[in-house]
Amino acid sequence: MDGVHAGRTALVTGAARGIGLSIARALAQGGARVALVDRLPADEPAATLPGSRAFSCDLADPDAIATLLDEVAAWGRCDMLVHAAGLFPTTPADTLTLDAWRRVFAVNLDAAMLLAQGLAPAMRSGGWGRMVMISSGTIGVPRREVAAYVASKMGLIGLTRALASDLGADGITANAVAPGFVSTEGTREKFDRIDALASSIAACQSIPRLATPEEIASAVSFLCSDGAAMISGQTWMVDGGWHRL
Template sequence: MPGPLNGHTALVTGATGGIGSAIVQRLAADGAAVAMAHFGDHQAATDLVANLTHTGQTAIALEADLRDPRAVHTLCQQAHERLGPVDVLVSNAGAYPRIPWTETTPSSWQEGLETNLTSHYLLAHAITPGMTAGRWGRIITIGSVIAAAGRHDLSAYISAKAGLEGLTRALARELGAEGVTANCVAPGSIRVPAEDSVVPDPVAMTARQLARQCVPRRGRPEDIAATVAFLASEEAGFITGQTLRVDGGWVLG
């Protein structure tokens, strides 16, 4: 069946995580050919590609360290060679190390910025020449509502995510005349399986989170994927430079 993204090629980073895999599946279901970028998660990437191709969708897996400019260049080149020009970029990969402020070092600070901000710059810089040549493109960065809400032990992460919103607005200004939009999706508290291994008391954590929100349920990866799919579509062509918080009303205004 034809979908809203038929004829488009998407590159999704962090594609094997809970949110990333949901985005991959939604974009593929909407008709896009999807290049899935991961970093050392071979089995999950292989399984996801197999599931998608089994149902007639088009997906490939590519590995890259997005902090390395040469690796980013190779990733974009491989995606283009195997699937065609990439006109949808979902820049999702990142890391969430919790480091108390008093234990933050220049090295950990720099690593946080490289992983959660500079990598997004490298990807956008490598992929946008093809978009501007084709006079059509969608850049969708995945930020975090924490950039607005704040939280303990995440100073580098929060700073990087706030910077990512700024980078997204800058890209909207730089590329709008070339037919390219840029928007940031900021997830709130999204329920993913990895949570069970890092949260000491998931039940208590969920209760605290629901008390912060207007909508009394946890977010789902599919909530983020649906927002990304809309922003990637033709219908979102007049939306750019925006941060959409998908957080159940955790942060208002």
């Protein structure tokens, strides 16, 4: 994949660690310079990616997103958007507060729309753009106590299809990638007995092992390439056959 993204600039959210960081690394390996966006510090990983830079942003705050877009525009035009950031609270649906629901949607879905709106004009003027939204395999096999998460990740797929429809004539594609269960820093912090959980999920897949963050990043990297110019409005399940559609 070396050179496939040469001369391009990408904005990747949730890029301080986990899947987001793997995506940033894959795009940088392909020659892109990357804006690593996260509320957590991302300066250290950004320093290892040539020409890249870390940007701090609370994606639940529209004003912070507006500031981020101004800062990134001053740094250079972005050709690629990958929204990998996401909140994953576990609360029963019948006790979930409206404030908690809205915060999940603010980060997982609203931020994706605001970033797409902010970056689309420059992509349109250049006649080329790639948008990839990271959804989730839980959209098809939802777990308990993740109502806001699953609803927001389903919303990302609807947003992806709308963006593909509205921007396709301008040379901009929009797709979603829905990973299966991936062992990352975030999931290891979130779940007790993660090895048993991972094993039970892997046993349901046609490929009986978990995907790595790098394998998710590989799919995203392809969707951001010239080779994916005729792929838009799609949802790629990168889950080892957890879903057999």
